[in-house]
Amino acid sequence: MINILFAARPERWVTYEQPLHDALDAAGITAHLAQDIAPTDVDYIIYAPNSDLQDFTPYTRARAVLNLWAGVEQITGNETLKIPLARMVDPGLTKGMVEWVTGHVMRYHLGMDAHIVNPSHAWEVFTPPLAQERNIVILGLGALGTACAQTLLGLGFRVTGWSRSPKDVQGVNCLHGDDGLNKALELAEIAVTLLPDTSSTTDILNAQTLAMMPRGAFLINPGRGPLIDDGALIGALDSGQIAHATLDVFRTEPLPKNDPYWAHPQVTVTPHIAAETRASTASQAVVENIRRGEAGEPFLNLVDRALGY
Numbered sequence: 201m202i203n204i205l206f207a208a209r210p211e212r213w214v215t216y217e218q219p220l221h222d223a224l225d226a227a228g229i230t231a232h233l234a235q236d237i238a239p240t241d242v243d244y245i246i247y248a249p250n251s252d253l254q255d256f257t258p259y260t261r262a263r264a265v266l267n268l269w270a271g272v273e274q275i276t277g278n279e280t281l282k283i284p285l286a287r288m289v290d291p292g293l294t295k296g297m298v299e300w301v302t303g304h305v306m307r308y309h310l311g312m313d314a315h316i317v318n319p320s321h322a323w324e325v326f327t328p329p330l331a332q333e334r335n336i337v338i339l340g341l342g343a344l345g346t347a348c349a350q351t352l353l354g355l356g357f358r359v360t361g362w363s364r365s366p367k368d369v370q371g372v373n374c375l376h377g378d379d380g381l382n383k384a385l386e387l388a389e390i391a392v393t394l395l396p397d398t399s400s401t402t403d404i405l406n407a408q409t410l411a412m413m414p415r416g417a418f419l420i421n422p423g424r425g426p427l428i429d430d431g432a433l434i435g436a437l438d439s440g441q442i443a444h445a446t447l448d449v450f451r452t453e454p455l456p457k458n459d460p461y462w463a464h465p466q467v468t469v470t471p472h473i474a475a476e477t478r479a480s481t482a483s484q485a486v487v488e489n490i491r492r493g494e495a496g497e498p499f500l501n502l503v504d505r506a507l508g509y
């Protein structure tokens with residue numbers, strides 16, 4: 201019998217308790233799963249960074265922390281955490297992100313706003329380019345960025361992706377490194393940022409890099425707020441360098457009521473809803489790592505704390 205601590209907000213327990221039991225049963229794992237277990241008895245910690253657990257020191261026998269979120273920026277600097285940390289890669293979360301990104305790309309690609317918001321009832325006829333004539337750039341070719349790239353490719357778009365290490369995704373123009381970023385930005389009629397928040401990605405979109413994008417480009421950020429220098433983006437929107445931005449994530453969340461993004465006519469704010477971890481598929485992902493831990497197999501989706509993701 202192993203002991204699994206569920207360390208997340210109480211409302212998450214209601215959502216996850218049954219799916220986790222179902223996944224444990226399906227994997228043939230006998231476990232005591234609870235929100236409160238004596239720290240020295242805990243074998244695995246299922247974790248959300250906004251839980252009360254911030255000091256891992258007393259969890260002397262725990263083998264891994266299994267994060268319920270894809271983003272790990274709130275944990276990577278925790279010096280009390282010495283055991284392996286796995287991030288969330290969940291097919292449900294990935295599908296949600298693909299649908300959200302595709303929807304917002306299509307809004308910009310088809311120029312939908314012109315007819316949805318048309319107070320003067322103008323009969324304005326225009327023909328959008330076909331997808332095959334449109335360059336989409338995805339910054340970040342990980343679990344989420346790659347899935348979005350493949351779906352957009354399937355719709356016919358010209359898709360470029362950018363990552364830290366070289367990648368080979370069939371049909372996608374894969375670039376990496378500083379030089380790759382410059383080339384990617386020059387193509388970015390529509391840019392989607394799906395990078396993690398690390399010291400290397402902070403303000404990656406700033407006055408200089410935004411200026412490399414084609415004039416009148418669109419920006420979609422479901423990654424993390426600190427990827428964007430907010431002052432530089434407002435300047436680029438005001439000058440017309442960036443035509444419109446859809447922002448799901450911010451340096452401060454909820455976005456303060458007086459933040460200039462709320463009132464800016466070229467900005468759509470969504471409240472960090474691009475993709476949600478889904479309890480049934482996420483439970484299977486977490487339990488697969490527990491199964492691996494028990495079988496002596498390597499954990500999946502481990503975070504490299506030196507890189508920060």
Ligand code: NDP
Binds near residue numbers: 339401448475476
């Ligand atoms: P992954 O870790 O799978 O992928 C991250 C990608 O970013 C990789 O391709 C990685 O490169 C690349 N990358 C990291 N650092 C750099 C760098 N310095 N330069 C260039 N490329 C870099 O993450 P996911 O795809 O699962 O998730 C991405 C982010 O999406 C999460 O970190 C989170 O912040 C955000 N997110 C937002 C949600 C929302 O609802 N808004 C929901 C879920 C996630 P390489 O492949 O070479 O390692």
Ligand code: OXD
Binds near residue numbers: 288
């Ligand atoms: C995540 C998120 O990181 O919801 O999973 O942003």
